[in-house]
Amino acid sequence: MAGERPHEFALIKRFFAPLASDPGALGLTDDAATLAPSAGCELVLTKDLLAADIHFFSHDPAEAIAAKALRVNLSDLAAKGARPRGYLLGLALPAAWDAEWLERFCAGLAHDQDTYGITLLGGDTIASGGKLLLSVTAIGEVPAGRAVRRTGAAPGDSLYVTGTLGDAALGVRLRYEPDLARSLALSPDDQAHLLDRYLLPQPRTALAAAVLAHASAAMDLSDGLTGDAAHMAAASGVDLAVEVTAVPLSQAARQVLARSPEWLATCLGGGDDYELLLAVPEDRRDAFERDAAAAGVPVTRIGAARPPVGATGVLGYFRDGASFTLAGKGGFRHF
CATH class of the missing domain: 3.30.1330.10 (PurM-like, N-terminal domain)
Structure with missing residues (x-):
């Protein structure tokens, strides 16, 4: 420049x-603006x-x-x-x-x-x-008084995410490792999809009204599902049980995992998704899904909130109902 x-x-x-x-x-033209x-x-x-x-x-x-x-x-x-x-x-x-x-x-x-x-x-x-x-x-x-916090999830609530997860985390790895696309056998279209998801997040502003109407808790996934769901669990005082087979993945991410399953930790914990994580009470599920569809925002139920086993809520991963330990690091951290 x-x-x-x-x-x-x-x-x-x-x-x-x-x-x-x-x-x-x-x-x-002035030193400050006003906004009512x-x-x-x-x-x-x-x-x-x-x-x-x-x-x-x-x-x-x-x-x-x-x-x-x-x-x-x-x-x-x-x-x-x-x-x-x-x-x-x-x-x-x-x-x-x-x-x-x-x-x-x-x-x-x-x-x-x-x-x-x-x-x-x-x-x-x-x-x-x-x-x-x-x-x-x-x-x-x-x-007034209606902003949805990360603190409101309750036992029995369903856990939803928007869009697909892991694309941006894979996209940034492709930026740092140009030869990675070849080793993962990614097509040009799949590679372009992952790179674009890192470069240009898609904020789910169209879902805001449905979040306000139906969600008991919500937060955006900037630091990855692993880190941010743990934050919601602790803030709400509930355990969050996530079924990893239900987590929505793009075709490109599925291709990566089919070739190298160890990339699952990156998909779930790498960050930069900028999708939404939501807890929705059981009696609001149908209405929430209808409103999300009307807004054109894909949502997927990935788990549920449970009464906490310990003093504070935690995130637990499950595969086909059995407890599952995710290998690798947790959510993204700046420090």
Whole structure:
């Protein structure tokens, strides 16, 4: 990234002000924005920080980097049952950047703003002194007191996930190990699917209303099923029993496991799925599945919540009803 660089205020006016359509943003001409929730609602706030060559690759397309930064936050809002309202963007640019790169980056934001019904409210842009860093604070709203937490799962609830799991974790491994696709006998289409799932998460915002109406607990799967389901179990004080044969896998992931079953730990614990994990009471299952189908979001029942055996809830894996020990590491950890 090299070439023409507008100064700070020209940069804001040229690139970011067109993204700030909410009246409270004041066209990004003030030091702060205002945002009032709709009548009877409260705001839900979430924040994710992304760093180059940790959460994305420095040479990834600018549009994709922007989309990922926004979408991982939208996934958190969906898990709360929240409707997106706006976001704040912190952008720390590396030494080598130019107007063309920033134009493409903002085009990625503009596309997703239109897709997911959200607008820029403000933020800050600085020089990073190193690699590209991105911080998005996303704001949504829910009826007051109704945000769905990870703490509400109860014994007897069914455990659901959206989409398929493990694709992104396999995709990032393909990025680091270019020869891996050949050793796993992946077709070009399967390889492209896994790479795309890592690069561009698909936040399940269309399911937010069903989450709000039916789920007793929910969270997004950013750190993998192994880690995040354990968090839900502990927070809710229940044991979560997951049947590994029920976990939804894409054709590409099934191909990997058919050739090398040891990749199951990566699929379940690798992270970056950005699908939703939900606990749904038994008497809400049918309605939840109908609403999910109407929203066009695939959901799969993978297990159930049980009374805790110990002092705090834990995650247990089962295969065909028998206790199953998953070889390998647990969920993704930053530290």
